Amino acid sequence: MTRKIPQSTVRRLSHYLRSLEGFEGSGGTISSEELAARGQTTAAQVRKDLSHFGSFGKRGLGYQVDELRARLRQILGIDRSWRVGLVGAGRIGLALFDYPAFQARGYDCVAIFDADPAKIGEAWGEQTVRSPDVFEEVLRELDVELVILAIPASAAQEMAERAVEAGVKGILNFAPIRLNVPPKVPVQDVNLVMELEALSFAISQAERNA
Amino acid sequence: MTRKIPQSTVRRLSHYLRSLEGFEGSGGTISSEELAARGQTTAAQVRKDLSHFGSFGKRGLGYQVDELRARLRQILGIDRSWRVGLVGAGRIGLALFDYPAFQARGYDCVAIFDADPAKIGEAWGEQTVRSPDVFEEVLRELDVELVILAIPASAAQEMAERAVEAGVKGILNFAPIRLNVPPKVPVQDVNLVMELEALSFAISQAERNA
DNA sequence: CTACATTTGTGAAGTTTTTCACAAACAGCG
């Protein structure tokens, strides 16, 4: 039953999990209807999404909140912790490093890199900013599974390749370019300019149709 | 011909524009084939995407780079500048404020707000951090069209409502909640936790199928 | 001016995702 899962389903699963986290009546149950209401989707969609991964509701009752939450964490792969390397100690890197939800969800930042000599050696929490010279070496040594690229587009492709070379399993990419890496290494792009453009498009569109 | 445009089309338009910007042979032309190669999609998709907005290619030749670039900017609503209000002067707010591509694309940050008394009055570039007490007033006075919410989830809904009340036309939301605003005000969500979850899902999935 | 080599724009076909609708399962109650 678990074959090709739509990206949109994955995004909704995150939403469901978020809803359940802000739901302290942990002992109780929740219906697809209620879950849908919190997530701006439909009950049928919720059930279909979940059905991709098995059937863990009780007919007539709904879903056990505790259990569903645990199951979603498992599906999303956050029922464990991830060893993360942060590449780029600029504003965005700093913001991510400090992001509370980050650590809280098991994403452990175990190394920070930056090419700027002025930054190398700087202490960030328990971490120290390192030189890219020791990139592969450190990634391997610390068994980093996932890197966050918060560097300019010009450097991103090279660092992505080096990360893959060092055995990283996935990349969260903030640089506004399409990385060229082997398909076995998933890349998730976050492109702030694109988000702003989507917004100004939507506004312009609304105005045109008004 | 311009009716309901898929969100995925809008994202691709951004990509096309990005490709064209890194293409200095401005006088020349580019074919849908070439554009597709740079954007990880297909020629047919490129043509279909563009065809939603008219037909501005020349058969046998392709698209005039200059013209297409201008047309894309117009479609995306960035052939003008936007007056932006930044709500939340934390790490994320700072990162966005400093983001070079930001100013470069006509997003003008004209006001910054934060509830933390320690931050109010702080100078950021030419801006000074203001109190939320004067939120609506300032938004109206400066004619802010677009706000960026870089604040905790607990405060986001309230500030969104107040922004709408003050006549804002769109919201870029970094808080991990679904904002409840009138449909005429588009909201674009950026959810870093969700991106990480999508990534860990993809990695886990790859491992399961391996 | 005609034949030719391209490349767009677009209906139609194909695929994917969402919505519908209903049988099956379950708790509660008398």
Add this chain to the structure above:
DNA sequence: CGCTGTTTGTGAAAAACTTCACAAATGTAG
């Protein structure tokens, strides 16, 4: 224990999106 009121899980229908394939343009070369 059987009836009732829910709510799931899921095929089937509908809608949305992507790919195909080809006629209509357009520049080029002879």
